[in-house]
Amino acid sequence: xxxxxxxxxxxxxxxxxxxxxxxxxxxxxxxxxxxxxxxxxxxxxxxxxxxxxxxxxxxxxxxxxxxxxxxxxxxxxxxxxxxxxxxxxxxxxxxxxxxxxxxxxxxxxxxxxxxxxxxxxxxxxxxxxxxxxxxxxxxxxxxxxxxxxxxxxxxxxxxxxxxxxxxxxxxxxxx
Numbered sequence: 001x002x003x004x005x006x007x008x009x010x011x012x013x014x015x016x017x018x019x020x021x022x023x024x025x026x027x028x029x030x031x032x033x034x035x036x037x038x039x040x041x042x043x044x045x046x047x048x049x050x051x052x053x054x055x056x057x058x059x060x061x062x063x064x065x066x067x068x069x070x071x072x073x074x075x076x077x078x079x080x081x082x083x084x085x086x087x088x089x090x091x092x093x094x095x096x097x098x099x100x101x102x103x104x105x106x107x108x109x110x111x112x113x114x115x116x117x118x119x120x121x122x123x124x125x126x127x128x129x130x131x132x133x134x135x136x137x138x139x140x141x142x143x144x145x146x147x148x149x150x151x152x153x154x155x156x157x158x159x160x161x162x163x164x165x166x167x168x169x170x171x172x173x174x175x
Contacts (some may be wrong), residue, residue, distance in 0.1 A: 001041040002050075006068055006076040009051060013067035019022045025129070042066060078174065083129050097170075105174070112171045126157035 008014060008022055016038055023033040045051040050072030053064050068076070093115075100108050133150040137143065 001037055002045055003076065005038070005041050005045060005066075006050060006072050009066060009068040010073065012077065013054075013065045015063050015065055019066070022166050025149055026107050045072065048072075048075075057068075109171065112167060112174065116164065116171065119160060119167060122156065123160040123164060126153060126160055129153045130157050 004023065004027055005019060008019060014022070016035065020033055020035060020038055023038070027033070042051070046053065049069060051066050052069055053066050056063055056065050130150065130153045133146070133153055137146050137150055
């Protein structure tokens with residue numbers, strides 16, 4: 001979460017609310033986005049002096065605006081330029097499927113149907129993001145940041161499509 005926040009703050013200073021909103025708009029596949037997890041990451045980043053906070057008044061309201069420091073930029077650059085780690089694909093939801101034999105057949109079917117509905121919603125959201133990104137990137141030359149952000153969204157959409165197809169096949173097997 002810390003690196004996501006640093007990357008977003010490289011783009012512009014943001015409040016916790018703005019960070020959470022942006023993470024929910026396509027980055028939530030990488031990390032869970034509760035206000036608590038963002039606040040914990042902010043606290044850690046402040047302690048490390050990778051970010052700083054300024055209080056600003058906007059429309060009569062006092063807000064905390066976070067921005068990245070030079071130390072934070074250095075840390076982020078080291079991270080983004082380090083080799084990609086090959087972590088195993090962990091999917092906590094598979095534990096439920098592993099033990100699903102303890103559940104009644106009707107419950108299994110209902111759970112999987114609801115899960116498929118949620119996957120459809122997520123896929124649709126990612127598809128909109130991808131199409132908008134493709135539209136925005138048309139005609140732009142040498143926009144590395146947008147290109148890689150779009151590729152991440154496409155990865156998420158394609159992964160969601162794989163999951164949809166897998167769960168549909170799984171549902172047919174248990175019916």
